[in-house]
Amino acid sequence: MDWLYRFPHMDDSTLTALKKSIDEGFRAFTRAYGDAIESFFDPLQYFLIQSERFMTTTPWPIIIALIAAIAWFASRNWKIVASAVITLLLIGFFDMWTDTMKTVSMIFVCTVLSIAIGIPIGILMSRSDRFQSVVNPVLDVMQTMPSFVYLIPVVMLLGIGRVPGLIAVVIYAIPPIIRLTNLGIRLVDKDVLEAADAFGSSSWQRLKNVQMPLALPTIMAGINQTIMMALAMVVIASMIGVQGLGQPVLKAIANQYFTLGMFNGLAIVGIAIIFDRVSQAYGKRLQKHLETIHG
C-alpha cells in the first residue's frame, strides 16, 4: 500500500537525466546562438542608452518642464500637472533624481516596445478566433509564471544588463495591452461595422476609421495597466542589472536599511501615480464625444 501514501513518481535518476539534458540543450543553444541573439537586440540597447542619456544628462528644470507639458497636453488639468511637479521636486530633494530618471527612461522604452508589439498582436487576435485561442494560454503563462523563473533563460541567453532587464519587463507587462486591444476591437458595435461595410470600406479602412478609434479608450486602459506592471517589475529587474530605483531597494533588502527602502519605494509609487493619472485623464479625454448624451 506504499503507493497510496507516496505519489508514484518518475525514478530519480531519469528525472535528473531529463533536467540535465534540457539544461545542457539550452546551454548549448545559448553558446551557439547567444552572440547572434545579442546582436539582434543591439538596436534596443542603443535605444535604451540614448533614452537614459537624455533623461540623466538633460538639466533637471528642463525635464520637469517637459513632464509638466506632457501632463498638461494629455490631461488639460492643472491639478494633475501641479501634483506631478511637486512629486518630482520632492524626489529630487531627497536625492533620488538620477535613479528616478533611469527608471522613467526604462519604463518609457518598455511601454513603447509593449505598444509596438502588443497592439498588432491584439489586432490579429481580434480577427481570428483560432489565433486568439493560441495566444490566450501563452498570455496566461506570461502573467502567472513567477517572474524570477523567466529571468533565468533571459540571463542565460543575454547575460546581465539593460536589454535582458527590458525583455523581462516587457514579457511581464505586455499581456494587458494585448488582451485589451483584442477586447476593445471585439466590443465595437456591430451596427457601426455593418455601416462601414455597406459604404464599401476595405478591411484596412474599417480598422483605421472604425475599429481602432472606437477601441481606443479600452486600449488606453491596457496601456495604463502595462505601465503600472512595468513599474512593479522594475525592482525585480534590478536583480539582473537594471539600474534605477530598484537597485537601492534591493540594497535595502540585503542590508535591512528601512529608510532607504522606504524612500525609493515611495519614489516608485510617486511616478506610478503620475503615469496613472496622466494616462487615465488622456483616456477619458478620448471619450469626450460620449459625454453629452441627449436625453
Add this chain to the structure above:
Amino acid sequence: MVEITPETGAETSARGTGITIKNLYKIFGRNPKAYIDAVMDGMTKTELNAKHGHVLGLRDINIDMPAGCIQVVMGLSGSGKSTLIRHINRLIDPTAGEVLVDDTDVVKMNEAELRQFRRHKTAMVFQKFALLPHRTVLENTVYGLEIQGVPRAKQLEAARRWIVRVGLDGFEDNYPNQLSGGMQQRVGLARALTNDAPILLMDEAFSALDPLIRMDMQSVLLDLQKEIKKTVVFITHDLDEALRLGDRIAILRDGEIVQQGTGQDIVLKPADDYISSFVKEVNRGRVIMVDTIMTPGLRNGGTGLPSVATGTILEHAARIMTEEHVSEIHVHDGKGKPVGHIDMRSVISAMVTPITHDAKQAAE
C-alpha cells in the same frame, strides 16, 4: 419642422438603375446548400427547422424594382425584410438566386467588385442610425466619399450641401450623441445622400423615431425624392408608412412575398386574410385615387363643376367638394381633358371599409 429648399440641391438627373431580384432563397444554418433542393421542392419553414435545425430566411423572392421609384418592402418582425434588403448590397450572401443591378449579378461579384459596387452604386440608412460616435456630423457625412478617395475639398462641399438639405445647418461640429434621434437619422440620411449613389437602401430608417418626427422625416424623403429620383428600397413594418412612401409595395410574411403592387392594389384587393387584417385599419381616403371609382364620361349639363386630375386621392377630392359646396366633381387627365366624374356618395362609400369585410371579420 424643416423646410427643404429645392434650389440648394444638385443632382437631378434620373439614372436608370433598377434592381431585379430573381428566385432568391436564403437558408440560415450550418450547411444551407444541403437543404436548398428540398426547400425548392416545397419543404416548409417549420419542417426545415424541426427536422434539420436550419432556418428558412427567404423563399423564392422575385421583385422587379424600377429605376427612380420608391419600392417599399413591408412585413412584421421576423418576416425576413431586413434580410432581404441586405441581399441587395450583399451584406448577406444568398443561398440561391440572383440580384441584378444594371444587368450585373451582385451575387457573382468578387470582393473587389463588390466593394466598388457598394461605394458607387448603393448607400444605406440604418434603423439604429449606425453613426460613428467619435466623428462629428460633418465627419460622419463625408464618410462614403472619404472611403472612395474623393479629394477632401469635394468631400466637404458635398457634405455641407446635404447637411443643409436635411436641415442640420449649424450642427456640423456636433457629435451624434449630442443630437436627438430624429436629428441623428438626418445625419444618417445626409451621409447616404452625400455618397451620391443611384440606389438608396433604407432599413427601417424611421422606425426608431417617434410618430411626429417620423412623419416629418417621411416628408423630407418624399420632397428629396421628387428631385433626386433615386431607386429607393424602403423597409418598414408600418403599413401607413408603406402606403405614404411606396410607389410599389411588396408584403413579406415568413420569408415569402404574399402580395406586391401599388398601395391602392393592396388596399382594394388584399391577397389574403393576413393582408386584409392589416388593411382594415388604413385610411382609405388617402390611398384610393379618384380614377379608380369615377364614372367615365362627363355628367350631362355638369359644366362649371370643379375638376381634379387623375391620381388625386379621395380625401383631397372630398375636401375640394366641401370647400366648393358641390356634391360632384369632374376628373381630368394629365392634359386637362375631362375623362370622368365622381359624386360625394361614391367617395364616402369608397372611403369607409367595405361592409362585407367587416361582416366577414365579425363572423370569424
